[in-house]
Amino acid sequence: MKMNVGKSRGVSAYGIVVLILLLFFLLVAIPRYKFLSRSISKVACGHKRGILSRALETCFNDETAEVQPPYKAVDQQKLQQLNHLSVSVECGSGGILKVDKNQRVYCTYHDPRSDW
Numbered sequence: 275m276k277m278n279v280g281k282s283r284g285v286s287a288y289g290i291v292v293l294i295l296l297l298f299f300l301l302v303a304i305p306r307y308k309f310l311s312r313s314i315s316k317v318a319c320g321h322k323r324g325i326l327s328r329a330l331e332t333c334f335n336d337e338t339a340e341v342q343p344p345y346k347a348v349d350q351q352k353l354q355q356l357n358h359l360s361v362s363v364e365c366g367s368g369g370i371l372k373v374d375k376n377q378r379v380y381c382t383y384h385d386p387r388s389d390w
């Protein structure tokens with residue numbers, strides 16, 4: 275009988291450790307992971323905006339190129355046809371890459387601006 279009591283105590287201590295670990299993952303690790311993955315996706319999107327900005331800049335310096343209309347998705351096909359962009363880029367979180375009235379590239383998800 276004594277051995278059974280001792281064994282059940284051991285199991286309950288183990289159960290408490292598992293519970294604490296589960297609580298840790300629920301309260302700390304998962305929100306941290308979500309925050310980190312959001313941050314990484316935002317940084318990646320910023321890098322892609324930089325690529326498009328440079329492509330548009332070289333396009334503006336090219337006198338034959340037309341100016342990208344503001345508050346519209348960046349015409350990446352045209353940039354590729356003009357050899358200013360080698361690969362098309364897009365936001366990993368589903369945002370649309372557009373330019374504002376100052377011809378600055380923004381993302382509708384990570385860096386939203388008013389379309390008016």
Ligand SMILES: [Zn+2]
Nearest residue numbers: 319365369381
């Ligand atoms: Zn984005």
